[in-house]
Amino acid sequence: MKKRELYLIAALLLLAGVLWLGMRLLRPDDYGSIRITVKGAELGVWPLGEDQVIPIGDTNVCEIKDGTVRMTEADCPDHLCIKQGAIGQTGGMIVCLPNQVVIEAFGPKGGETAVDGVM
Secondary structure, three states: OOHHHHHHHHHHHHHHHHHHHHHHHHOOOOOOEEEEEEOOEEEEEEEOOOOEEEEEOOOEEEEEEOOEEEEEEEOOOOOHHHHOOOEEOOEEEEEEOOOOEEEEEEOOOOOOOOOOOOO
16 A cells, blocks of 8 residues: 555544544433333433433332433333333333333434334
């Protein structure tokens, strides 16, 4: 390879690195959020960009990690809410019918979910 080709490759790699870093630093809160309701009453809204474990009454526990949320514990007999897997900023819902717990994910614009058909 010639020196020019090496310089071009190095410049492209540097530009790609700067662009990737810029996107990560300029949009840290673009993960969206989740809303948890229990028996139809809103328990609260949490950002998906902040890793944490959220106890939901005495029955369920969910975990927010790396921009996604999943149900980690439930005392329901079938554990379908745990088997549903993780949801994130693209939207979705985790539902535990026996305990009447609903976790709804919203995109970064707020209020928009894949379930609503908006995204």
